[in-house]
Amino acid sequence: MAEPFDTPAAYDAAIAQVRQAAAAYYGGPDLAMDDADYDALMARIAATEAGRPDWKPEDSPTEVVAAGGGVAGDVVHSEPMLSLDNVFDADTLHRWAARLERLLGRPAAGFTVEPKIDGLAIAARYEEGRLVQVATRGDGRAGEDVTGQARRAAGLPERLTEPVTIEVRGEVFMTEGDFEVANGMRTAAGEPPFAHPRSAAAGTLRAQDRTYDAPLSFLAYGVQGLGDGPHSAAMATLAALGVASTAGMPVCAGIEEILAAVEALRAGRGTLGYGIDGAVIKADQPADRDLAGSSSRAPRWGIAYKFPADTRTTRLKAIEVQVGRTGVITPVAVLEPVQISGVIVTSATLHNFDDLVRRNVRPGDTVFVRRAGDVIPEITGAKLDERPAGSVPFEPPARCPRCDGEIDRTQKRWRCTRGRACGAHEALLYYAARDSMDIEGLGGKLVDTVVAAGLVTDPADLYDLDAATLAGFERMGEVSAAKLVAAIQSSKSQPLSRVLTGLGVRMTGRSMSRRLARHFGAIDALLAATVADLQEVEGVGPERAVTIAAELAELRPVIERLAERGVNMAEPDFQPRPSAPAGSLPLPLRKEDGSPMTVVVTGSVPGLTRNEGNEAVERLGGKSSGSVSKKTDLVVVGEGAGSKADKAVELGVRVMAAEEFAALLRSV
Known part of the structure; x- marks a missing residue:
């Protein structure tokens, strides 16, 4: 049982704290209190009111929807949008079920168990099948009109x-x-990242004048206007109408089945792809709901079973300092691997250096780690009684660890005063490398010179350089300057795959850049791709798709500047996915069903580098691989081939001479 407050002053202070937290929670974009702390404080308020009802105000957060934090608006709801009461364990759930049975005078005729999504409740009205208005829950009686923003969900x-x-x-x-894509868009726009998926959704739904459209999703848990059938049937009908809903949820006969369904949902929460903080149990039949009724803030026929935060312990191996593309300097925890909500976690955010001090964690500590909002791993603190003898606090950097520049400490998020120029050296050299844009003559010393002169901070600036300016630098005569400018301008014709390689999109390399370019064909299609679209590319799973989408969102300003300067943003070998039968494909490295052959190139192919050999495989319709296995369809063997050729023979994989492969390439 929760401990009641001893004095009216402490009780009033708790109410004020809850209202402030609720206002932040429902208004976005930041959270003022952890979800578990909020629930615990509300429980103490309720316990106090049970013992001292004379202290309780009429507008107590235990009596109003959204604890008084919902933002009311001009759209009056057809019926009040209520909150749900909470339980936190099986015993309390048993008591709720017994109370419902007493209200009904009999056992309820079935219950549904749904995921409790940590989002923003809305009401969406359809007239003759067309979406006409969307409103937030607000104070339960009226909410804000968010139709324009909600249409994107x-x-x-x-x-x-x-x-x-x-x-x-x-x-x-x-x-x-x-959430990953939204944060990529937000940081690319120069704004601090969202603190939490829930606050991110709330802020996005209310945003009126942003320069970017962050993605949103929707899941229905109720509907009015479909008749008086069971709730489970109504959700199935909604799904058939095209609305994402909780259709397919288990329908349980009694409390033991409910608990089994809740436990299954809790165990699988890490695989859902979105954050949930509990399960919602509802009476399935409308007759049971009507008979049970509702209080002023919550229905008596439904309850939320809140899950505890999935927190684990592991050892903090080290604290590293990372410098982002825009110069933001962030401490990151390196952890011994630990599984949290089905995900292996090896690193965690420490947010900022002030937060690091507040959490009082040091390398060598045994730390508590959880997935904030079931998404981002974060450290919440250390087991101080297990701190190793002789441990010392982490010392933040005095200067930028990447460029040795000054650090701006005026904000919570420290930033290198050189901004994007901080990482320009490495980024520009990678962009100019042979396997990227192949800009001959752009070496490390010259990159340092043009960056120090303030002429170049990102790859797009390279195309603004002129020979007269370059010729004025030490060891750079007119001829050398003209050749370099010509090489830079010539790189504009490189294919999109080389541009993507040069930009260094995280979780991609040369091979993945080629796959992305050949799948989407042009940069506009790639930038418009959703996370689901990206997963259609060979080798792109959910985690990689999220990362690529966020990276592209962050790189969009540079990509747009490159395009403005005439850099090619299309892939010449792009072939739209055919609607014709797969067997009719003319590419020689396709199987009969149209899928790509898996091809390994070992040794040298006449006229091609190793990387160009892999590019040629994909140009011929195949999928390049670096290892030979039973799944390999073809091994191209050239001069200097080693054990891969022997393994191909051992496994009975088809072998092709490098000369034959080169001739095949010339024939298409």
Whole structure:
């Protein structure tokens, strides 16, 4: 049981704290209190009111929707949008079920168990199948009109499959993929990252004048206007109408089945792709709901079973300092691997250096780690009684660890005063490398010179250099300057795959850059691709897709500047996915079903470097690989081939001479 407050002053202070936290929670974009701390404080307030009802004000947070933090608006709801009461363990859930049975005078005729998504509740009205208005829950009686922003939410279609008039209620939220992409867009726009997927969704839903459109998702948990059938049937009908809903949820006969379904949901929460903080149990039949009724803030026929935060312990091996593209300097924890909510975690955010001091963690400590919002791993503190003898606090850097420049400490997020120029040296050399844009003559010393002169901070600036300016630098005559400018300008014709390689998109390399370029064909299509679209590319799973999407969002300003300067943003070998039968494909390294052959090139191919040999495989319709296995379809063997050729023979994999491969390449 929660401990009540001893004095009216402490009770009043707790109410004020809860209201402040609720306002931040429902208004976005930041959180003022951890979810578990909020629930614990509310429990103490309720316990106090049970013993001292004379202290309780009429507008106590235990009696109003959204604890008084919901933002009311001009859109009056057709029926109040209520909150849910919470339980935190099986015993309390048993007591809730017993109380419901007493209200009904009999056992309820079935319950549904749904994921409790940590999002923003909305009501969406459809007239004759067309979405006409979306409003937030607000104070439960009226909410804000967010129709324009909500139209972007995946799962909330503009038109239904049938011309029905209904009101759909559910949660707008951000999936793990949405959150990564949104933060990439936000930081690229020069704003601090969102603190949490829930606050990110709330802020995005209310945003009016942003320069970017962050992704949102929607899941329905209720509907009005479909008749008086069971809740489970209504959700199935919604799904058939094209609305993402909780259709397919288990329908349970009694408390033991409910607990089993709750436990299954808790165990699988790490695989859902979005954050949940509990399960919602509801009476399935409308007759049971009508008979049980509701209080002023919550229905008596439903309850939220809140999950504890999935927190684990592991050893903090080291604290590293990372410098982002824009010069932001961040401490990052390096951890001994630990599994949290189904994900192996090896590093965690420490947010900023002030936060590092507040959490009081040091290398060598045994630390508590959780996935904030079930998405981002974070350290919440250390087991101080297990701190190693002789440990010392982490010493923040006095100067930028990448460029030795000054650090701006005026904000919570420290930043190198050189900004993007801080990492320009490495970025420019990688962009100019042979396997990237192949700009001959652009070496490290010259890069240092043009960066120090303030002429270049990112690859797009290279195309503004002129021979007269370069000729004025030491060891750079007119001839050398002219040759370098010509090489830079010539690189504009490189294919999109080389541009992507040169930009150094995280979790991609030369091979993946080629796959992305050949899948989408042009930069506009790639930048418009969703996380789901990216997963259609060979070798791109959910985690990589999220990272690539966030990276592209951050790189968009540089990409746009490159395009403005005439850099090619298309892939010449792009072939739209054919609608013809796969067997009709003319590419020689395709199987009969149209899928690419897996090809290993070992040894030298006449006229090609190793990387060009792999590019040629993909140009011929195949998929390049670096190792031979039973799944390999072809091994190209050239001069200097080693054990890979022997393994191909051993496994019975088809072998092709490098000369034959070169001739095949010339024939297409």
